[in-house]
Amino acid sequence: MPRLANKVAIVTGAAHGIGRAIAERFASLGAHTILADLDANVGEQVAAQLRSTNLRATFVKCDVSNVADVNRVITAALAPAGRLDVVVNNAAYITDWHNILDASPDEWDRCYTVTLLGANHFIKAALPHMLPHRAGSIINVSSVQGLVAARSSPAYTAIKHALVGLTRNVAYDFGHTNSATEIPSNAATRCWLLRLGAVPPGFSHCCTAPRLTPTASANCCSLIPRFRRPSRISRWLLMAEDYCWRSIEVQSLIGVLAGESSAHR
Helix, strand or coil, X not given: CCCCCCCEEEEECCCCHHHHHHHHHHHHCCCEEEEEECCHHHHHHHXXXXXXXXXXXXXXXXXXXXXXXXXHHHHHHHCCCCCCCEEEECCCCCCCCXXXXXXCHHHHHHHHHXXXXXXXXXXXXXXXXHHHHCCEEEEEECCHHHCCCCCCCHHHHHHHHHHHHHHHHHHHHHCHHHCHHHCCCCHHHHHHCEEEEEECCCCECCCCCCCCCHHXXXXXXXXXXXXXXXXXXXXXXXXXXXXXXXXXXHHHHHHHHCCCCCCCC
């Protein structure tokens, strides 16, 4: 049986890049995958391509900063079987490369409403459908810049730090069933645990990201020495979907991405 058979997963920002790779991998492993994105043309194409290979995929146009749009995605996810197993908050507003003197109020506002408030909306909408079953995974796609500082990205760095903080807070409030005494030894029965985590995927080539200047590229590589393909990054989301957090363990994940640890491979 496929690893994610009979599960229902929502992936935001699923039309391009990392989000698309996550959605494709989840669908290939048996999940009914709901692709949410503002780009309806590409999003519909991706979903149709998945369905053409007999995979289950549904596209829903969504502005993650709009609560009504978020609720429509949740409704679409519940339609097939009345359940919701996984939410991946991947949608983010990626700013241009410049320092705080050039960061406009609009840039700060969009970064906040899409990256942080969007994740908040999906967490709040998903939890009521997970808590009664004591089951589910909520994965927030953070960033290396959610752990350490980097040049030329003040709004993005600040908001990704905030996303890690939000994840930790929600994990403490709702991940209490994940105490060591309650984690079953049989991995097949782990589905009842509520898991919350943040994944810092490192740097990836993506058509929606601003073009890197030589200085910005050097700065990125000083944090993570290799750029990742979105398809490779999607593998770490499966690790996050399996991993049981009471609170968030982002540092160990970034070690794996940097090639400094093989503990979870």
